[in-house]
Amino acid sequence: xxxxxxxxxxxxxxxxxxxxxxxxxxxxxxxxxxxxxxxxxxxxxxxxxxxxxxxxxxxxxxxxxxxxxxxxxxxxxxxxxxxxxxxxxxxxxxxxxxxxxxxxxxxxxxxxxxxxxxxxxxxxxxxxxxxxxxxxxxxxxxxxxxxxxxxxxxxxxxxxxxxxxxxxxxxxxxxxxxxxxxxxxxxxxxxxxxxxxxxxxxxxxxxxxxx
Numbered sequence: 001x002x003x004x005x006x007x008x009x010x011x012x013x014x015x016x017x018x019x020x021x022x023x024x025x026x027x028x029x030x031x032x033x034x035x036x037x038x039x040x041x042x043x044x045x046x047x048x049x050x051x052x053x054x055x056x057x058x059x060x061x062x063x064x065x066x067x068x069x070x071x072x073x074x075x076x077x078x079x080x081x082x083x084x085x086x087x088x089x090x091x092x093x094x095x096x097x098x099x100x101x102x103x104x105x106x107x108x109x110x111x112x113x114x115x116x117x118x119x120x121x122x123x124x125x126x127x128x129x130x131x132x133x134x135x136x137x138x139x140x141x142x143x144x145x146x147x148x149x150x151x152x153x154x155x156x157x158x159x160x161x162x163x164x165x166x167x168x169x170x171x172x173x174x175x176x177x178x179x180x181x182x183x184x185x186x187x188x189x190x191x192x193x194x195x196x197x198x199x200x201x202x203x204x205x206x207x208x209x210x211x
Contacts, residue, residue, distance in 0.1 A: 001015060001016075001017055001018075001047070001050055001051045002015065002016055002018075003015060003016070003053065004016040004056050004057050004093070006057075006094070007056050007057075007091075007093035007094065010093055010094050010095055011095075012056070012091070012093035012094075013053060014053055014054050014055065014056035014057075014091050014093045015051050015053035015054065015055050015056065015057075016055065016056065016057035016058070016059070017047070017055050017057070017058045017059070018058075018059045018060075018061070019058075019059070019060045019061070019063070020061050020062060021061065021062045021063065021064075022060060022063045022064070023063065023064045023066070024063065024064070024065050024066070025065075025066040025067075025068055026065075026066065026067045026068070027067075027068045027069070027070075028068070028069040028071065028072075029068075029069075029070060029071060054091050055090060055091070056088075056089060056090050056091040056093045057087065057088055057089075057090070058085065058086075058087040058090065059085065059086050059087075060083065060084060060085035060086075061084055062082060062083070062084065063082075063083035063084070063085075063108075064079055064080065064081055064083060065079060065080040065083055065108070066078070066079045067079070069150065072150035072151070073150060074146045074149055074150055075146065075150075076146050076147050076150050076151075077146070078144060078146075078147055080108040080109065080110050080115060081108065081109045081110075082107075082108055082109045083106070083107075083108040084106065084107050084108070085104065085105070085106045086103075086104070086105050086106075087102065087103070087104045087105075088102065088103045088104075089101050089102045089103060090102050090123050091123075091124070092122075092124060098120075099122065099129070100120035100121055100122050100129060100130065100131060101122060102120065102121050102122065102123055103119070103120055104117070104118070104119040104120075104121065105117070105118055105119075110136060110139050111139050111140045111143040111144070112138055112139060112140040112143070113136055113137055113138040113139030113140070113160075113161070113162070114135075114136070114137050114138060115134075115135070115136050116133075116134070116135045116136075117132065117133070117134050117135075118132070118133045119131065119132040119133075120132075127169070127172050128169050128174075129169055130167075130168065130169055131166075131167075131168040131169075132165075132166065132167050132168065132176075133165070133166050134163070134164070134165040134166075134167075135162075135163070135164050135165075136161070136162055136163040136164075137162045138160055138162065139160065139161045139162065140159075140160060140161075141156045141158075141159035141160065141161050141182075141185070142156050142157065142158060142159070144156065154187055155187070156185070156186070156187060157186040157187065158184055158185070158186045159182060159183065159184055159185035159186060160182070160183045160184060161180070161181070161182055161183075162180070162181040162182075162183070163178065163179065163180045163181065164178075164179045164181070165177065165178040165179065
């Protein structure tokens with residue numbers, strides 16, 4: 001936590017937050033509210049205690065984001081690595097006249113693929129105001145087999161997943177698209193010959209559903 005010097009040159013006294021190697025986990029496990037309260041603090045309250053300045057710049061370096069389900073069989077733990085984020089001008093301390101003065105850029109590695117997010121936004125607007133582009137290319141589906149086995153009881157022998165999206169706000173409405181792309185998907189393969197007839201049938205139906 002520190003004073004952001006660039007904003008200070010523009011006459012604004014605001015702060016910046018730099019986080020190195022954080023790990024964030026989303027879990028399906030059920031927990032009691034008392035356990036949550038005992039183990040949890042509000043990030044906003046924590047920042048207010050440590051630094052009363054409003055945050056104008058946020059930088060995250062080398063983070064991890066996990067989704068975990070330790071009650072499933074097999075256990076599921078999917079993640080994004082090398083998660084980097086740079087958010088600038090969140091309080092419009094650079095005196096920008098843009099309608100969307102703040103900028104956010106995020107990148108990450110996802111099982112051989114590359115995640116990219118670019119966003120322009122106005123965090124100070126009363127209604128949501130942003131324009132966001134998201135891309136994911138080259139993610140290997142075989143490394144999600146624990147996830148597929150736990151939730152769909154299928155195996156993927158090969159395949160590459162991509163996703164492209166653009167979402168923006170206009171007149172209090174959301175507009176955009178989401179386009180998933182799957183290449184070279186193979187659910188049935190030589191290694192499945194030892195599977196039971198019903199497992200092969202279920203995997204075959206899953207591949208037909210994809211087509």
